[in-house]
Amino acid sequence: MFDFDSIPHIKEVSACHGVYDEKNLNEKDPVSFDERQQRSKKVLPDLEEAIKRVGLKDGMTISFHHHFRNGDYVINMVMDVIAKMGIKDLTVAASSLTDCHWPLIEHIKNGVIKHIETSGLRGKLGDAVSHGLMDFPVIFRSHGGRAAAIETGELHIDVAFLGAPSCDPYGNANGYNRDSEEGSCCGSLGYAKLDALYADKCIIITDHLVSFPNTPFGIPESQVDYVVKVDNIGDPNGIMSGATRYTKNPKELLIAQYATNAIVASGYFKNNFSMQMGSGGASLAVARYLREKMLEQDIKCRFALGGITGQIVQMHEEGLVKKILDVQSFDLIAANSVKNNRFHQQIDASYYASYVNKGAAVNQLDFVILSALEVDVDFNVNVMTGSDGVIRGAVGGHPDTAAGASMTIVVCPLLRGRIPTICTKVNTVCTPGRTVDVVVTDQGIAVNPARPELYERFVEAGLPVTTIEKLRDRAERIAGKPEPIKYGEKIVGVLMYRDNTVIDVIREVID
Amino acid sequence: MEIKKTGVAGTMESSDIIVRIEPKNTEGVELTLESAVMQQYGRQIEKVIRETLEGLGVTSAYVNAVDKGALDCTVAARTLAAAYRAAESKDYVWNGGSIR
Structure with a gap:
């Protein structure tokens, strides 16, 4: 027996609710676990x-x-x-x-x-x-x-x-x-x-x-x-689609080859590198070509982030990619891998990309491959509005990974049908040009002037490097200069940058 | 060049244009155009079709064009082919004719 009040310092102990009393016990529930659930x-x-x-x-x-x-x-x-x-x-x-x-x-x-x-x-x-x-x-x-x-x-x-x-x-x-x-x-x-x-x-x-x-x-x-x-x-x-299929589009394959060669020449392609790849045709092809380079040069990837595809899973199961951080699985192979592979880890959106999360995984990226609907001569990227000005895209992790990665590579064709992808001013800024380092098109590679060392390395490697202005001029020479889209005054969409400041607005389209 | 019957050239594939030219009883070229890139290039496509027909001396025709993002050179080529077919003419000028 004891006297509760005589226990030294007992009043200072938190989470102590007095003396045990049998009357407070709940009735025991004797049903089986299965019945209970x-x-x-x-x-x-x-x-x-x-x-x-x-x-x-x-x-x-x-x-x-x-x-x-x-x-x-x-x-x-x-x-x-x-x-x-x-x-x-x-x-x-x-x-x-x-x-x-x-x-x-x-x-x-x-x-x-x-x-x-x-x-x-x-x-x-x-x-x-x-x-x-x-x-x-x-x-x-x-x-x-x-x-x-x-x-x-x-x-x-x-x-x-x-x-x-x-x-x-x-x-x-x-x-x-x-x-x-x-x-x-x-x-x-x-x-x-x-x-x-x-x-x-x-x-x-x-x-x-x-x-x-x-x-x-x-x-x-x-x-x-x-x-x-x-x-x-x-x-x-x-x-889920079964497996994301490899592109056969020669333009995308060419872009992917250029992008792969750029990665290899960039200085970031060394043992224990980190990467994120998109799910677009060219991005997937980059994963395939990069795999060959990794086998050739005996280089392993420490982790792949993202949007995970079957291509990344294949590399993981071959031992080429050691760990996978997965915020979103893009195909059935990736989804099943989350279930079956111990080091294919699902992560939440904050761990992935939040700017208030100091350890956000995007900040650990050597490089990211991203797509674009439009890129302008200041390297700003639009992934939101189509060539007719209508909303038909998603910001996704584009600005987050672009800001976090040491080298942000945007892959896109110079022209889509007749519409130039490289232009003077994008219709909607989603990702600011300051965070975009390299633009790879089927007709040449442009390097952001803020990254002269990348430019030097690409030239040395014999890559088809040019300027973003020359890409724009070439696109306009082939397709003609497009007339601007007609917008009304009404603001229908607001683009928040990743720090939740307004980076652009989308206006009503007039048909 | 006189338009005698219906002449068609081109396809509905992406980056192509299908041009259909038909006889018309009165003077003037009446053009209807549908395009996937109407806002950005509609006027340019119309200009290329009209200039191409002018270059051939076609002054009377109905023209219907459905464009899927063709470049100017394609628009001109399809218009020329449709016009020659509509005029039942084989006097092609292979250097590009009146087109720059």
Whole structure:
């Protein structure tokens, strides 16, 4: 026996709730583990019930991820239920939106959605926004900029609706399914992870409710309030294409050869280098050519970051790439590799690219290969608006990786059809020219004058180096000088740089 | 050059243009143009088609063109070919004719 008050310093001990009393014990629940998990209070019968429970109200901010790409059913499904429940004036803060999200147009017209924040817009929705659908301009943030806004609390998410290919009754959610080979698979849940962590309420929407524990998990149950099982979270074919196919386009292959030779000559191609590659045709071909150079010269890559493709996974399984940091898996091979390869790590958007995260992986990049719709003579890059001025792209991690990487290489054809890619002034600045070091086209390589040492090395290696002005002139000589696109006055989109300052605006298109 | 029947040249492939030229009873060239790059190059494409026809002495025709981003040289070549076919003429000038 003891006298509680006589214990020295006991009053100064925190997390000490007095003397043990048997009366405070909960009744023991003697059912089997399996029965217990069947009764998990987190699992709700439908979305409407979940939306009621989290207390979604007019004017709140809801979030979604884009790991299901163009196969996503979640956003449209959730918005339809919300609309039916009569909730209005919502801000939709999605990590990105794509062609399949055109039904949002009706919800915008009906006042269910007042404002959109996203990395990108495409298809009918992008077209409608460009033609003045919304009064509140769409805010475009890079993946790193969005992550930073969420971490600092500036972008406050009231409710996150996160689709997951598998989840257990307590909310441990994953981008793949370890319990069956059926259903959809998206690999990394990188963008969803941050939303789950910071949202006030988090609802997981899954089509595979599996037994506890769904480990290793992308999202832990501690961050999840409710779980809703639906028939389908997406179209597996739209979520993932099997393997991304190699391009046969000779122009892209030529660009890829030039880019590979530039990497090899740059001084960054040495043992334990780091890299990020895109998923465009030329980028994928660079991965293939670079692999040959690595085998030839016995050089290994310490880590590959990004958007991960099957090409990177192949190099990982061959021992050429030691570790993979994956915020988003681009194809089924990459998605399965997250599941099966110990050193293929899924990372969240902050770890990937946030400027408030000092250790952000983009800052550890030797080089990144990026694409572009337009590049101007100041090296500014547009990845957002098409040649007709209409929104049909996404900022993605473009400005984040460009700023972080020691050498940022933009690959693009000199002309797309008749439209020059290298121009005097891009229609929309997404990535500032100061962060772009090299532009590789099928008709020559331009080096940013801020990087004379790269220029010297490329010349020495016999690469077809020219100036960005000469590339622009050549494009205009072939195609003719294009007449400018006609814009109205109304601002329909605002481009945030990765530090969440406004870098450009997108105006309404006049047909 | 007199347009006697319908003449067509070109394809709907990317970076090509399909030009269709038909006889017209009255003077003047009536041109309808659809283009994937209308905003940026619509006027330029029309100018090249009209100058090409002028160079051939075609003063009366219906012209319908569907462009998929063809360069000026392609626009001129397809227009020439369509016009020669429409005029049932084989007196080609292989140096590029009236086109610079």
